[in-house]
Amino acid sequence: MPEAGNILAFGAIALGIVLTPGPNMVYLISRSICQGWRAGLFSLFGVALGFVFYMLCAAFGITALLMTVPLAYDALRFAGALYLLYLAWQAVKPGGNSPFQVMELPVDVHRKLFLMGFLTNVLNPKIAVLYLSLLPQFIDPHTGSVLAQSLVLGFEQIAISLTVNTAIVLMAGSVATFLATRPVWLATQRWLMGGVLTALAVRLTFEGARQQS
Template sequence: VSAAFGITALIFAVPYAYDALRFAGALYLVWLAWQALRPGGRSPFQVRELPKDRPRKLFVMGLMTNLLNPKVAVLYLSLLPQFINPAKGHVLSQLLVLGVTQISISLTVNAII
């Protein structure tokens, strides 16, 4: 959906947006390192007891993790535009149809496996 609505165009139009995204990611990694290395700090991978969460909260957490996954954005930004033909109709609808088709195939294959 992000690719369909022009995230690529935004990054090309505002080169600083890409740099801001990169630096935000780097700062997040530095913050995680500080949390693990500071005196009394805990590793994010340390095993600990967690409270039971409701299924709705777990679903939302998983959904947000997948929506914010940069690998998915890179896949769609690099793969889908190859199959878009502006002469065949509206570009947004073509991108959405291709995205929904790919997601449907992935869900079907995962259900079979």
């Protein structure tokens, strides 16, 4: 089992990531508003399967492989930090987009919704960064099985994501309408998310360097 401090710290980062703008949030809100909460939940089930895919890949050796090649690990770490900074800029730049701005989507059957949710998550670089770069920093080989720790932290992240995204799906219309009619709230949300993304990028850069020293 991971140490309690690592569980809490990783949970806080997972919560920060799920609350930041990204393809998953945009897609789930747009789908829920365009086709209803049931369609949003089927899409969310696909997103959850994408999380399981990344978690199992990381737990069974992809992360270990990257960690044995320092240059590959550093490249992934800095690329992840740059990507988070890019998302932060997209959130706060003049005329920037909010994750609560809805895209028009066609009506699709549940099977297609599930598949699109899965693909949206699997192709989301933010999730790859979470599992391939952040997760290993909260695993201590001296406290027990690396595989068991990876699975515990992975399922913790999935549980947090499902809880937050279920609330987003069920309240998508209300949240989007509330923010769209209140420019101050919308601007505050954008700057708050931009700040969280920047903090995550800084932590990813310097925490990785500290772990290697």
